[in-house]
Amino acid sequence: MLLILCWSLAPIVFMVMASFKPGQDIFAVPARWQFTPTVQHYISLWSQWRGFFDGLLNSLIITAGATALVIAASTMAGFAYSRNRAPSLQRSATFLIVVRLLPPIVVTLPLFGVVNALRLNDTHLILILLYATFFVSLGTILMRTFIDQIPYELDEAAMVDGASRATILWTIIRPLARQGMMAVSVFVIVYAWNEFLFAFIFTSTRAKTAPLVIAEMMGSLDGVDWGVLFAASTVQLLPVLVFVMLMQKHLVAGLTGGAVKG
Numbered sequence: 001m002l003l004i005l006c007w008s009l010a011p012i013v014f015m016v017m018a019s020f021k022p023g024q025d026i027f028a029v030p031a032r033w034q035f036t037p038t039v040q041h042y043i044s045l046w047s048q049w050r051g052f053f054d055g056l057l058n059s060l061i062i063t064a065g066a067t068a069l070v071i072a073a074s075t076m077a078g079f080a081y082s083r084n085r086a087p088s089l090q091r092s093a094t095f096l097i098v099v100r101l102l103p104p105i106v107v108t109l110p111l112f113g114v115v116n117a118l119r120l121n122d123t124h125l126i127l128i129l130l131y132a133t134f135f136v137s138l139g140t141i142l143m144r145t146f147i148d149q150i151p152y153e154l155d156e157a158a159m160v161d162g163a164s165r166a167t168i169l170w171t172i173i174r175p176l177a178r179q180g181m182m183a184v185s186v187f188v189i190v191y192a193w194n195e196f197l198f199a200f201i202f203t204s205t206r207a208k209t210a211p212l213v214i215a216e217m218m219g220s221l222d223g224v225d226w227g228v229l230f231a232a233s234t235v236q237l238l239p240v241l242v243f244v245m246l247m248q249k250h251l252v253a254g255l256t257g258g259a260v261k262g
Helices: 002-021 040-048 050-083 086-101 102-119 122-148 152-160 165-176 178-194 197-202 210-218 226-246 248-257
Strands: none
Touching: 002 226, 040 050, 040 226, 050 086, 050 122, 050 165, 050 178, 050 210, 050 226, 086 122, 102 122, 102 197, 122 178, 122 197, 152 165, 165 178, 178 226, 197 210, 210 226, 226 248
16 A cells, blocks of 8 residues: 555656756756755746636536536436336346446547537537536445435434425424535545646637647647646646545545445
8 A cells, every 4th residue: 555655656756846946056957855845936827828727717617517406317217216116217227337438439429529519619508518517427326325324213203204305304404414415525626626638629719728739838839838837737636636635534435335224
């Protein structure tokens, strides 16, 4: 585990350190571990690549929208799967898994004509819908697992008092399944914040996300300013890294949900 951790963290540590190194020290051989930190790369990022920060804002809007949509749809679908045991409904859960296994590139070309016809190209909405589509299946399976652990007797007691299914879902299931909703949000946020393929195909200017701007930095006609590139990568990484660390226990709960039955 220690070796795997070092293998995974080494590029991140190098990137963050390089963002504070003077340009001539970034790729020095042998590597220089002692250097005078500088924030010049971050200043240059702000002055030369203002579009990067617009991309961060677009990424935030798209990620928030996709997460909210997935949580809402997954919670309702998970409730339906958990509380209804009809064989046909349960068999359809296999379809959810199959959809999740499809590589995104497979549906990109067929979708391109549809997106153009609906005039959704280069909008936040198209990315929100695409990201939600690919994660609502996994979210539904996770939410069903969490809701299965909530005693059905609570539903029955509420129905005796005259509560509708919608009321039960909102007032009873939603608070008790909050940990599952947080676990789903972690998966969606990490994916949507870093996704490149759909953003590259379906956006150009108005809805361009941060990963696309970083790609433009690497293909700049003036050459790659590695210090600025590493600074942008660090800024883009930091929010999702902090979020995952804060939500770590919910992520573990999502991965192990349903593993032990009482």
